[in-house]
Amino acid sequence: MQIFDALFAPIARLLVARGLPFPDLVERMKLHYVQAALTQAGDRATDSRVSVMTGLQRRDVVRLRGEDVKDRRPNHLARLVALWQTGAGWSRDGAALPLVRSGPGQSFEALAQAVRRDVHPRTMLDTLLAAGTVALSADGQQVLLTQTSYQPLAGSDDQLAYLSRNLGDHAQAAADNVQGRTPPHFERSVHYSGLTETQINVLSKRFAEAEMALFQELSQTAARMKEENTEAGTQRFRAGGYFYRTGETD
Template sequence: MCKLHIMLQVLDSLLAPLARLMVARGVAFPDLAERLKVHYVAAAARSGAKTDSRISVITGLQRRDIARLRAEPPREERPNHLATLIARWQTDRAYVGQPIPKSGPAPSFEALANDIRRDIHPRTMLDTLEAAGTVTVEQDHITLAQTSYQPLAGSEDQIAYLAHNLGDHMAAATDNVTGHTPPHFERAVHYEGLTAAQIALLQADHREAQMQVFERLSAKAAAMKVLPSGEATHRFRAGAYFYPTDAAQQDAQE
């Protein structure tokens, strides 16, 4: 089987869910194709191609498109201020995950929110967190109901989470396939022939175990950030997923 045929099979697995997402979010194919051109050019440049002509040979794109795309300014990352707020609430010594007053000087939700973003009203942040079930509000005090901010389904914050999580997972997997040393940790377990009830038990076990790992990593990382360092330019993302499906229904849909 030729390499191109294998890579086309890979594309089918990757692009099928991406196409569902783009259609669901109203992104037309020409817009997707334009963004894909940008990353083809960047990948070719990263591989060592320095001229537009060389990038054209590698990517198959026309030189006028390459020149235009290379001249575009990079898009700015949109930080998730609510996730940052919850992380600070859990790790900052003034808060340490405890219930806090709604307003007033620190430690209060108002003071914490203003520390994170002064251009967004604390009430707006609070309403979003309450709607997502991340916090509970009782009179003048606010309590953390979850250890992390889980955005509402379909919200812009959830889409941003998807982009960062899948982007880093794909980057790690691509590094491993292309020979990155040392390889990134990437493992998965897969079984067929189970009942829906058995899947539910396994899913609950997976969720509990992963949350313990995430909370431990978060606590350690927060403690490390307290120590000043001139080399603190690195970041990490650790993730996990559990995807159950009915194979019979999936086969019928395909």
């Protein structure tokens, strides 16, 4: 189990910081253990077999095997920002157009309603303004996109949802590779120690600029591909990157 400490440690620090009691984590992990065993066992997934594979009691298996562990809540603000940069009428050459706040046609109100009708456009605008994703013109009549993606406020539910999805897909890609997936997912990193703070700052800036350029290109290409589809697609992807710095040498 010690080999997984590098995974457990940051999760434990986050859960303690959020005030999540350990028994709640245990109960949730039981569900994931059952779902993992059901997937691996396939047609042979009897309650007894799942109990043996997971070490859980049969009554827990019976209670949990029908529950769903997937989070299907879409992030409407992230979709709004993406549509604004790629959708016909909302953008030009991959750049988001300034939008009037309300009214028919090319307005923020119309864009918001195109994404989700059960959330008031003013609520979406206020959240994006608070996060610094958009800004208002001097006269307050136009909405300007100031960031290429929606970055939720620190500690918000939206930010935690992002963490869960991004870290979850990254972990799944790495786990698939460890288990011999063919072809493997692309999953690489580069790491050095013994550098100065100034050198790390230079590398961090270069990494961020290169990653953002690539992400924008991928987003625009994927949006164009989706518009060209003649049939409903069933595949999804997530491409991410991270740059972690610390004074520790490990």
